[in-house]
Amino acid sequence: MKRIQTLKALEVVLESFLSRAVALKxxxxxxxxxxxxxxxxxxxxxxxxxxxxxxGGWFAQHNRWVSDQSLRPADHGRISDILREIKRELRVSxxxxxxxNKIAREIDRWGEIQRQTAMPTPSDRIGSEPSxxxxxxxxxxxxxxxxxxxxxxxxxNSITRFDSTMTALTDLFRDFAGNKQHLMSVLDEALExxxxxxxxxxxxxxxxxxxxxRQNGYxxxxxVKRLKEAERxxxxxx
Amino acid sequence: MLxxxxxxxxxxxxxxKQRRYAEAVAYFERAAGYFENNREFSLLRxxxxxxxxxxxxxxxxxxDEETLIIEETFSDGQExxxx
Numbered sequence: 442m443k444r445i446q447t448l449k450a451l452e453v454v455l456e457s458f459l460s461r462a463v464a465l466k467x468x469x470x471x472x473x474x475x476x477x478x479x480x481x482x483x484x485x486x487x488x489x490x491x492x493x494x495x496x497g498g499w500f501a502q503h504n505r506w507v508s509d510q511s512l513r514p515a516d517h518g519r520i521s522d523i524l525r526e527i528k529r530e531l532r533v534s535x536x537x538x539x540x541x542n543k544i545a546r547e548i549d550r551w552g553e554i555q556r557q558t559a560m561p562t563p564s565d566r567i568g569s570e571p572s573x574x575x576x577x578x579x580x581x582x583x584x585x586x587x588x589x590x591x592x593x594x595x596x597x598n599s600i601t602r603f604d605s606t607m608t609a610l611t612d613l614f615r616d617f618a619g620n621k622q623h624l625m626s627v628l629d630e631a632l633e634x635x636x637x638x639x640x641x642x643x644x645x646x647x648x649x650x651x652x653x654x655r656q657n658g659y660x661x662x663x664x665v666k667r668l669k670e671a672e673r674x675x676x677x678x679x
Numbered sequence: 680m681l682x683x684x685x686x687x688x689x690x691x692x693x694x695x696k697q698r699r700y701a702e703a704v705a706y707f708e709r710a711a712g713y714f715e716n717n718r719e720f721s722l723l724r725x726x727x728x729x730x731x732x733x734x735x736x737x738x739x740x741x742x743d744e745e746t747l748i749i750e751e752t753f754s755d756g757q758e759x760x761x762x
Contacts, residue, residue, distance in 0.1 A: 445740050448740075462723060463695045466692065470689075470692050474689065480681045
């Protein structure tokens with residue numbers, strides 16, 4: 442039974458770690474999702490399907506990216522490449538629908554602004570205002586559509602609670618890691634803290650490190666014994 | 680166009696965000712060749728694999744427990760009267 446409890450505790454630690462790791466990459470993930478979605482649209486355009494709504498939705502959601510300095514130059518380049526690809530496939534002509542023409546204009550606008558921001562002139566760099574996306578004819582409006590948004594599911598209380606525990610575990614790990622040379626030294630200190638200070642977070646951290654080491658082929662039996670001893674002591678005190 | 684590995688990494692992160700861990704592992708595997716030397720990729724991939732293995736282990740324990748409960752409702756080959 443103890444083994445199950447330890448494994449369950451580790452499961453919570455790992456889930457929390459991954460959740461926090463993804464949360465840290467949230468901004469980057471949104472960029473990747475946006476590029477990926479545009480890439481999917483480009484592939485559909487290749488097949489000859491009508492995707493004006495999808496592209497309109499993409500522009501509506503990501504229009505701010507056109508002048509967003511937080512995007513990596515490679516991202517801007519990649520988006521421009523995909524948009525160029527889409528425009529080529531749209532085969533814009535005098536007979537094209539207003540929607541297609543609108544998409545083509547948006548793609549042109551993106552390319553133009555991207556070129557301006559990617560290659561600033563010397564006057565841009567010396568105290569002048571950043572370039573504005575003002576290449577659209579005055580008075581012309583662009584109406585873009587997007588799909589409905591799905592609501593986010595709320596977190597249950599135990600997740601929130603464990604989220605705070607994970608923060609504490611991360612801080613604890615960093616404290617213990619200091620300038621140590623090996624993870625085993627960190628584990629040694631975590632177990633010491635779990636025994637001497639009956640620190641519950643140190644106990645959880647020890648379990649996580651032991652499992653990690655075990656999965657990577659290390660012998661962990663002596664540490665498991667110490668972990669069980671620490672667990673027994675803490676239960677005695679609790 | 681994005682290459683298949685980049686798309687797979689992106690889908691893996693989306694799957695992680697939605698806690699679909701087994702699916703994330705499958706996407707990580709698809710992206711592995713391209714991101715072989717990316718430490719962050721390796722950390723996320725290995726942690727997710729570990730978590731999936733752990734969940735499998737826990738599921739086997741839970742299965743054992745269920746079996747035990749079923750056996751306890753029988754006595755000398757006869758179903759116990761639970762009423």
